[in-house]
Amino acid sequence: MMDVVVIGAGPAGLMAALRAADLGARTALVTRAEFGGMAANDGPVPVRTLAHAARLMREALQLEQYGIRVGEPVLDYARLLSRVRDVVRDVRAHSSLRSQIDSLGVTVREHAGVVRFVDEHTVESESGMRVQAEKVIICTGGVSRRLPIPGFELTHTHSDAWGLKSVPPSMLVVGAGATGVQVASIFNAFGARIQLFQAGPRILPSEDEDVSAAVAIAFRASGIEVHENFGAIQSFEKTPNGVRMNFSKDGARATAEAALAVVAVGWVADTAGLDLGKAGVVADQRGFVKVDEYQRTSKSHVFAAGDVTGRLMLVPQAMQEGVVAGTNAVLGQQATVGDPTTPIGSFTDPEYAQAGLTEARAREAHDVLTVAVHFDSTTRTIIDGRTFGFCKLIVDREKRTILGCHVVGERAVEITQMAAIAIAAGMRVDELAGVPLSFPTYTGMLARAAASAARQLNLEVHWQASCHF
Structure with a gap:
């Protein structure tokens, strides 16, 4: 019998297996399909690759504006899909998590097919593999919601x-x-x-x-x-x-x-084939597995993490939940996810991203100040010809800290990563404005927005150079 069996090899499952094995548990990782789950094979990795191709198409149309003459770009979609497959394969092959998991002796079973509970401590796959374990961690992710309408x-x-x-x-x-x-x-x-x-x-x-x-x-x-x-x-x-x-x-x-x-x-939990009832695990009407702050399900020896829980369904959150589930499965109720500042964004045209609270949510509990720096007024965006968009900060007037950051425009996802760090660190806007960031950069507009907020709050900023551009 294993100490821990993890069902699903997406971000949550990988981190759960890695953490459990790192704590000394004999661990098995069973996945229906490929190592890496949806994130690597059907989510952020392939989507980001296609989005990069879309960006290249847009940038090619901009070349003549900079004196570079080329023919009109033509998309070879079959070749693009080949590139997507190459990227997915390379990401899997070079995953540091795979080497770490292998070095810790985790038993990995890929392409096992649908996995289901036989009883509270036993799971069985379509391929006929059966694993018994003291603790089980469900990380099967989610699937697209279907509508009950004709056609x-x-x-x-x-x-x-x-x-x-x-x-x-x-x-x-x-x-x-x-x-x-x-x-x-x-x-x-x-x-x-x-x-x-x-x-x-x-x-x-x-x-x-x-x-x-x-x-x-x-x-x-x-x-x-x-x-x-x-x-x-x-x-x-x-x-x-x-x-x-x-x-x-x-x-x-x-x-x-x-x-x-x-x-x-929408997204529903991928639990239809698990036979949760045989393990005594309770799910809601959409199939999401109910968990407590320790990632425990209704059965104390069964845990769940990632999209299958129906919480904030993002890769970083899934990884955090996986670590918590793996920790508590081995050591008992010790870790919780808490309330992390999770940046969220999308590689659309234009990009958009957020960290922290929206303005509406912030106003429910705070006296707020909002400031925005528009892309058509900053040096780097003018240089790059990407002048659509804005960077908006939401600030607590009393504490002078940043409650939220929202960006639309080029490199929005990257800009909010720094904002998330500032929010998590509890930085005041004058402290953020005082960081001498490189010039000219997209992230520089974050310091400019912070400096604008600091001035409106009558705070002194000791480093102003990057805020004047």
């Missing part, structure tokens, strides 16, 4: 979109959260005509309202048809050239057609 089988998920053999001439993207806007942005850059539908009043509903508005403006300017508050879907049906979506709002019926429809309306 839904004619639609595709984001995973299908990444695996297309060619770029479709047109695409319906239903759902304008993080996944939907990435699909829309990438394929818009590749030349598809995109119609983006959001049932709620604004795209990116979990982002700051200013971010949602700015991204919607940019999307429309780039040719994407953005339909917010569009109503309710009645059905999908096949057409000679693709698919038709029938929907209605306030009694009025409407349709939209395209060669392909991608639906990204």
Whole structure:
């Protein structure tokens, strides 16, 4: 019998197995498919590779502005997909986690198929492998949510979109959260005509309202048809050239057609085949496994981490939860995730990102000051010809600390990484403004925003040079 068996080899599962083995537990790691899970094989790694190709397409169109004459870029989508496969393979091959896990003697079983509980301490895979363990950690991740409407089988998920053999001439993207806007942005850059539908009043509903508005403006300017508050879907049906979506709002019926429809309306736990009942593990109506602050499920010897818990479904959060689950599975109730400052962003055009609270959330409990530096007023963005966007800070007037940072525009994801560090460290805005950052850089606008806030709060900033550009 093993001490710990971890089900799933995504970010949460890898960290859980690594931590448990590092603490001396005899550990097995069982995964249905590839090492690395969705993040490496179907999520951030392939998506970021496609987004990079989209960026290169945009930058190629900018070359003539800088006196560089070349022909108009032409996308070879088959070659791009080959590059995506190469990147995914290289990421797996060079993963430091794999070498660490192997060095600690973790028993790794890839391509095991669906894994299910046989009893409270035993799991069995489709391939016939059976593992018994004192402790079990569930890290099976999530899958795209399906809608119970006629014709839904004619639609595709984001995973299908990444695996297309060619770029479709047109695409319906239903759902304008993080996944939907990435699909829309990438394929818009590749030349598809995109119609983006959001049932709620604004795209990116979990982002700051200013971010949602700015991204919607940019999307429309780039040719994407953005339909917010569009109503309710009645059905999908096949057409000679693709698919038709029938929907209605306030009694009025409407349709939209395209060669392909991608639906990204949420994420549910990938627990359908686990037979959780045989282990006595409780899940909610969407299949998400209920856990406490120690990542324990309803059974004290079974833990869960990552997307399967339905919490903040991001790679860094999954890794943190995996470490906590692995620690507590071996040592008992010692570690918790707490309330970390997790930066969130997306590689769309334009990029958007956040760290900390939105303005609306901040105003619920704080007296706040907001300041924004616009991209058309900073040196580096003017040099690069990337002048759309802003960097917005939300500051606690009393404590002078940063509650949130929201960025739309080039390198937004990178800018918020530094903001997250400042928030986690509890830095005052005058302290952040006093850091002499390199010039000219995108991150420099963060110090400029902090300096603006410090001045409005009558705080002295001892280093001003980078704040004047």
